[in-house]
Amino acid sequence: MCTVCGCGEGETRIDGVAAGGDHEHGDHEHVGPDGKIYRHRHDAGHDHGHDGGHDGGHTHAPGYHHEAHHHDDTHEHVGPDGTVFRHSHTGHDHHEHHEHDHGHDHDHTHGHDHHRPDRPDAIDGGAALNQPRLVTIERGILAKNDALAEVNRRRFAGRGVFVLNLMSSPGSGKTTLLTRSLTDLKGRFPVAVIEGDQQTSFDADRIRATGTPAVQVNTGKGCHLDAGMVAQATDKLAADGQFAGDGVLFVENVGNLVCPAGFDLGETHRVVVLSVTEGEDKPLKYPAMFAGADLLIVNKIDLLPYLSFDVERMIGYAQRLNPSLAVIQLSATTGQGLDEWYDWIADGLAEVKAAAAVTA
DSSP states (O other): OOTTTOOOOSOOEETTEEOSOOOOTTEEEEEOTTSOEEEEEOOTTOOOOOOTTOOSSOOOOTTOOOEEETTTTEEEEEOTTSOEEEEETTTOOOOOBOOOOOOOOOOOOOSSOOSOOOOTTOOOTTGGGOOHHHHHHHHHHHHHHHHHHHHHHHHHHHTTOEEEEEEEOTTSSHHHHHHHHHHHHTTTSOEEEEEEESSOSHHHHHHHTTTOOEEEEEOTTOOSOOHHHHHHHHHHHHHTTSOOSSSEEEEEOOSOSSGGGGOOOSOSEEEEEEETTSOTTHHHHSHHHHHTOSEEEEEOGGGGGGSOOOHHHHHHHHHHHOTTOEEEEOOTTTOTTHHHHHHHHHHHHHHHHHHHHHHO
16 A cells, blocks of 8 residues: 555556566565666575675666675665665665655746746645655655656656646546647647556547557556656557657646645656636645646636636635746637647747757
8 A cells, every 4th residue: 555645556557467566575676777677586585695796696777776885895775665775795784764855846947928926925835745744654655756756757858758747636627638639739749648547448548549659557546646657658658669759748647636746757847737617726725736736727718607716716826835837728628728738838848859959
């Protein structure tokens, strides 16, 4: 069970195939620099067989971080929970080192402003989530996730991939917006989708019907995607020859305004979709989601004449939590506001490709 949100683990399936592997019999996982998860076996006696030459069947992928300390005959490696383990060649001691930077820095510098006032009444949307007890509980599982998220982020940046983590509550119109966007953007640049749901492939089927490659991730009892799931789904897209780079990767997260906010996927930007059929107080009820987002899409604005929904009040609540939050109002059904959304995507992709070219 996930110790952060209490959801179920071990039921993830990537396009119908069980994700991950056998963790029994002492198998040990490490996140490699290429974004893959490498395993080696610890025998029942937990003997690595380390000798002076460090030759005991303990191997890692090329480039994997493995630092030897010759002055005290020890070495370190990162464990599957994000902990740094230090092994003695003589006594096999484990010393846990729990340092974890849980930052989520987004650089949102698109050339045009999307309703971004400098608010003197801004409040810290994450303050309620930063209590010592919660940080202690989350540290282990989030350390592993964030380590892999950084691998994902470097991998995407190096390939010029603009990655959008789309989050919302169920029924916001997120999938409808995505299918409409994929249809309208067809031919402008490469696109692919990682689709997250607890069960079924309904949404992935809708995505594929537009001609867009998509990988379905079913999380079972899990209520969010994590960086490992995204890494495996990305590997599948690449292995199938469906998506290499220099394009946009949409990650449609599980419908939930709580848990997805806590898991960095290695995305370029986080986009939260809120429809006008939902309550205008949603930002205050679910502050972490809005405090951590880069763009707020207000969907279904074609229904405003029939509702008592105060858009400006809702936006005000969201920007009190996050003064730099950009906002686009649109209707995925009528097409109103979609050009602004498409321009935002195109600008973001251009920035990522330019940065990748400079790095190369």
